[in-house]
Amino acid sequence: MRGVTDNARVDVETCASVEIPTPIGPLGVVVTARGVLAVGLGGLTSAEQAARSLNGLVPGSLPGPVERVRGELGEYFEGMRQAFTVPIDWRLSSGYALEVRRMLAETVAYGDTISYSGLARLVRDEDVEGRDGAARAVGRAMATNPVPLLVPCHRVLAADGSLHGFGGGLEMKRRLLALEGAVPATLF
Incomplete structure (x- = not known):
């Protein structure tokens, strides 16, 4: 008899990680095609650790979402942005x-x-x-x-x-x- 896991399929989804220097220290950010999945206040380690709790994420390149969040965070810390418009990936x-x-x-x-x-x-x-x-x-x-x-x-x-x-x-x-x-x- 075949087990359930023999037919189980895990959907694979790309996520990208970036560490962004800011006036409060480095922020680690993990994004998916859905939006920002995790932000690590002390850098990339904590953001990536949070992302590991989801099955099916594989490291890859998502230049559009990465640059969008980098830009909005930069504007926030320069005092030019008061509201974020980047989407949030709420799965965590x-x-x-x-x-x-x-x-x-x-x-x-x-x-x-x-x-x-x-x-x-x-x-x-x-x-x-x-x-x-x-x-x-x-x-x-x-x-x-x-x-x-x-x-x-x-x-x-x-x-x-x-x-x-x-x-x-x-x-x-x-x-x-x-x-x-x-x-x-x-x-x-």
Whole structure:
């Protein structure tokens, strides 16, 4: 009797990786034909590690998508871009985390901030595990965000307005918020 795996087919899809130097340090970016799959705040290693969790991705060349994300990130750091238009490949997000990340990307604009509990209220989650539990659930979704900057988890603050948690560290979060004018540049 033939096993299921004998007939199993894995679709192969090209992904491209690039490391982009920025004022906050190198960003690793993995793109597919669908969009940006992962952004690594410390460089390429973390972005590629996130991409490895998907079966069927093979390294290749995608010059159009790579140059588009490189250009938009460059414009952002030069203060010439306030919204990203590159598509996001959402396959590394699912369930509640996907809902929270989409809400953040769609509602919290450049230069604005929101609290963890405020974001929970936007996704109508204030009653799940109580208010503090909902804020913690949003925090978990932000902590595992595979596309930081594009999904601007740096704009999410503690209820008292203080900086709390960020994959690239609080100094990086502070610098991103200062770039956007959300906090005074003198704080770093």
